[in-house]
Amino acid sequence: MTSAAKFQFGVAGMGVMGASLALNIADRGFKVAAWDRHPEKIDEIHAKHGHPEMKGTGSLEEFVGMLERPRRILLMVTAGAAVDQMMDRLTPLLSPGDVVIDGGNSWFQDTQRREKAYREKGLHFIGMGVSGGEEGARHGPSLMPGGPAEAYALLRPVLEAIAARAESGLCVTHVGPDGAGHFVKMVHNGIEYADMQLLAETYDVLRRGLGLSADALADTFTKWNEGIAESFLLETTLKVLRKKDAETGKPLVDLVLDKAGQKGTGKWTVQVSLDLGIPVPSIASALDARNLSAMKDERVAASAKLPAPPLTLTAEEKANLISWAHDALYAARVVTYAQGMRLIQAASKEYHWNVSLAEMARIWRGGCIIRAKLLTPLREAFTQQPDLPNLIVSEAFAPVLTKMAPAWRQLVGTATRLGIPVPVFSSSLAYFDSYRSAELPQNLTQAQRDAFGAHTYQRRDKPEAGFVHSDWS
The missing domain is CATH 1.10.1040.10 (N-(1-d-carboxylethyl)-l-norvaline Dehydrogenase; domain 2)
Known part of the structure; x- marks a missing residue:
């Protein structure tokens, strides 16, 4: 990619959270490329905020082409099928080592599946929980990214720049592999x-x-x-x-x-x-x-x-x-x-x-x-x-x-x-x-299960006997 590709980070999806995060990233000095299937949303954001570090487009191809490599793209689209659809559209436009982040509330097993599919293509996928609502996204959210450690390393400067700050430090960390971030x-x-x-x-x-x-x-x-x-x-x-x-x-x-x-x-x-x-x-x-x-x-x-x-x-x-x-x-x-x-x-x-x-x-x-x-x-x-x-x-x-x-x-x-x-x-x-109870009444429950279904039980006075069955008639 030539030096003309000046944009360091991309945000796809200019809803409330996507726009807030994009503006937050731009506030921290990163040049942000923005995409939305309704380009007028980007025009509205520019009209309201006029941020010099942010440029938008309604073309996904142009959006990807604006980004320096390895590309870093944050998806802020509706959880579910829309994420898979965006990934499918992005895949042929990406290069090995590029990183795509899902910032929605996705089911963690979907994130595990998506991370594996991208990994097999030489691409990185991060599932990132974002908390704080519109205000947090705009001025400092708590971020919970999960995925490959090497991908997090590429994102870390941006995520640490936009995260909330508390007395305990920056409110972002690498949670763990694949679906860990979305699970948390x-x-x-x-x-x-x-x-x-x-x-x-x-x-x-x-x-x-x-x-x-x-x-x-x-x-x-x-x-x-x-x-x-x-x-x-x-x-x-x-x-x-x-x-x-x-x-x-x-x-x-x-x-x-x-x-x-x-x-x-x-x-x-x-x-x-x-x-x-x-x-x-x-x-x-x-x-x-x-x-x-x-x-x-x-x-x-x-x-x-x-x-x-x-x-x-x-x-x-x-x-x-x-x-x-x-x-x-x-x-x-x-x-x-x-x-x-x-x-x-x-x-x-x-x-x-x-x-x-x-x-x-x-x-x-x-x-x-x-x-x-x-x-x-x-x-x-x-x-x-x-x-x-x-x-x-x-x-x-x-x-x-x-x-x-x-x-x-x-x-x-x-x-x-x-x-x-x-x-x-x-x-x-x-x-x-x-x-806090050392004794619970599930001894009766287990006896009942054995009485009607021969599900067996353990004797507290004979633990060495393992599971046994009794005739309760």
Whole structure:
């Protein structure tokens, strides 16, 4: 390629995230080539931003030809078939050693397949999770690239330039081979589902239980966000609670219909957890909560036939519900992160990725949606013990959870008595209690399986006997 090919990086797909990332890269001094199948989008970006380091085209051939080699091309297109279609179109235009990055939320096994297919053609493929939304993409996201190490080395200067910066460093690292980056981003999103639901449950208990207004809740969350519960999602929640509707003057959140949507990554997280045999009940309960919210008409009809208990609190509950909710929120969050980290750990072992959980905590500390203060002790826990079996037994968190468990139980008990659903608080507590229990009732389950299906069982008093069957009649 001649010196006329001045563009150092290409971004294909000028939607909100693609345009934001392209502008971010250009801001850092890299000359960016942009492509979109609707060239008018590029014209709109130029009209609005007029960035001198960025040039666009509607021709894929011209786009590829503008790039210096080895080419570095970021795809920001819809996950699924569109990625394969773009790869097929790009393949004949590329040269050995070129790198294509999928920056969408792709299924990690698709990424494994695509990386293998490109590798066989002498090309590099990177699957990269991008977190932080439009604002993060524009000014500093958390980036989770997975793929060949030599390809990451080619991308590293650009990715480090655009990544968020936290006290722990730049929020990007080479996650691991093939699908590791997209797997980690998927679990990140699963944790996000549960964290958002925990905040919704906290809001609901304090709103219905104590009758707190949106402003009063925002005041409470503002105080919480100054302590150990600090997080981007909590900060976002208090901003949402403060917003007033321009037409009515009412809190805008009170006018939002209670039907939550989803894009699939939470569902994928739960599916993979079943495949790997790693329980993630907090994430699964958050997914169920969204699905239940979609049944609005059925819920309204059921509310007329299934009356709720009276919303009356004891003096103790009135005095302590806010502090119970604070401790329960923090404890349930820790348990949620513990489940997500355990799932990443299991997948890393299964697929030989060698993912560093301490590094994941580090790059999540800035830029991303689930950034939170608790990620600092989380990182320390996995730094001290990389093979830690579960975060909740770490020296950093076990004493804290033990101290907060009584308040957590009070919060769940009070909500249950009042008929206020707290599925993620409840399932997180059940996970905590199950994991800390030396004895569980699955001895009965295993006996039942043997009684009706001769599935065998192990005797605790004769472990050397292996699996045995009994006649239970």
